Amino acid sequence: MAEAGDRGGLDSYRSPLASRYASPEMCFVFSDRFKFRTWRQLWLWLAEAEQVTLRCLPMKPKDSSLTLQVPRKLDAQSDARSHMCTRGTCVWSLVAVAEALDLIILRNAFDLLLPKLARVISRLADFAKERADLPTLGFTHFQPAQLTTVGKRCCLWIQDLCMDLQNVTRVREELRFRGVKGTTGTQASFLQLFEGDHQKVEQLDKMVTEKAGFKRAFIITGQTYTRKVDIEVASVLASLGASVHKICTDIRLLANLKEVEEPFEKQQIGSSAMAYKRNPMRSERCCSLARHLMTLVMDPLQTASVQWFERTLDDSANRRICLAEAFLTADTILNTLQNISEGLVVYPKVIERRIRQELPFMATENIIMAMVKAGGSRQDCHEKIRVLSQKAAAVVKQEGGDNDLIERIQADPYFSPIHAKLEHLLDPSSFTGRAPQQVHRFLEEEVYPLLKPYESVMKVKAELSL
DSSP states (O other): OOOTTOOSGGGSOOOHIIIIISOHHHHHHTSHHHHHHHHHHHHHHHHHHHHHHHTSOSSOOOOOOOOOOOOTTOOHHHHHHHHHHHTTOOSSOHHHHHHHHHHHHHHHHHHHHHHHHHHHHHHHHHHHHHTTTOEEEEEETTEEEEEEEHHHHHHHHHHHHHHHHHHHHHHHHHOOBOOSOOSSSSOHHHHHHTTTOHHHHHHHHHHHHHHTTOSOBOSOOSSSOOTHHHHHHHHHHHHHHHHHHHHHHHHHHHHHHTSEEOOOOTTOOSOSSOTTOOOOHHHHHHHHHHHHHHHTTHHHHHHHHTOOTTOOGGGHHHHHHHHHHHHHHHHHHHHHHHHHHTSOEEOHHHHHHHHHHHHHHHTHHHHHHHHHHTTOOHHHHHHHHHHHHHHHHHHHHHSOOOOOHHHHHHHOGGGGGGGGGHHHHTOGGGGSTTHHHHHHHHIIIIIHHHHGGGGGGTTOOOOOOO
C-alpha cells in the first residue's frame, strides 16, 4: 500500500480533469504554486498600501518568488500561516487572504475561458456562413419538419453560445474584491491601526483593491464575500454546459443520420470491436463532462443558503472542490468543442437524399395551389393528393421503399396541367424561407461585433488529447 500522504503515482487517485483533460494554463490557476505566490503578493500589496497610508513600513517587502517546500497535508489555513509567517507579519487575517485569493483565481480563470468560448463561436460562424444556403431537413420532436439550412441550424448553436459569452463576460466584469475588511467585515482592526481615521481605512481598502486589479470592492461583507458570487459564477458555467450538451447531442444525432460528423483522425479507432465505425467520441466527451458541469451549481446554491450570520466554515472544503472543477470542466469542453468545430464534415449527398424522401409530402400544398391556379378544383385535388400520399407512405413504411409520390403524380393524367412545373415546385431552396438571409444578418449584426474584442486570439488552434 502507498504510504500515508502519498498524492502521486499509480497508488493514489488523481483527478482526470487535471491529469487528462483540462489545459495546463487552467490547471496552473488552481495550483499550489499560483496560490502560494499570490498569497505572498497579497501581503506585499497590503504592506505597500500601509506604507503609503501610515507613511512608514510595517514590514519589509520582499519579492514574491517561491520555492515550494510545503508539507502536502497542510490545510488551507496552515498553508496560509506558513507563508504569512515567513513574511513576519499578521496584519491580514488568514481568511482575508484566502478570500482575496479566491476572487483573483475566479477572475483569472474567466480570463482563460472567454477567448476559448469566443474561438468556438468564431469557428461555428465560419461553418454557418459557408453553408448558409445548403438546404437540410428540419426536425421537430426528431420527426421530419419543414426544411431549414445547415447554416441556419448551426446559428441556433451559435446564438446560445453568444448568450453564454455575454453572461460569462458580465459575471467576470461584476466580480468585486473583498478588500481589507477585517475578521467580520467591520474593518475594526484597521480603524484601530489608523487611530480612528476612517478616511485612511477607506484609502487602504481602495489601494489594495486597485493593486489586485479590481475596479471595485464590496462595501458590505461578513468574514467572507457573499457566497452569492459563487452561485453567479457556477450558474453561467452550468448554462454554458447546457449549451454545449445540446450542440454535441445534435452532432451525435447528425452523425447517426450520416449528414454531419465531427473530425476523425487518420489513426483514430472508431470502435475496438467494429472497425468500420466512426463513433463521435469528442461530442460524447463534451456531453459527459457537460452533465457534470451542470450539476456543480447545486453546491454553491446550498452553500450560500447555510452561511450562518457572518460566516461558517462548512463552505471551505466544498468550494475548494466545486469551483475548481467547474472551471476545469468548462475549460475541457471548450477545448474539445473548438476541436470539433474546426473539423466538422458535411455530407451534402446524404442530406439531399433525405430531403428527396420527405419533400414530396411537404410539397403537396404547393402542388394543390398550382393545380388551383391551373383551373382545378381544390377539393378534388386535395382528395387525389390524399389518396396518392397514403399509397406512397405505405411503400415507405410497409415495404421499405423510396417515396414515390412524385412518380405517382407524374403518372396521373389529372395532374397533367402542372407536370412541367413539378421540378420547380420541388426545388429544396424554395422551402427554406429566409434561412440564408437570417444567417447572414445574424452573423453580421450580432456575432461578429461580439467577437471583435477577441480578434487577436482567433488564430489559436485547439489541442486535444484523444
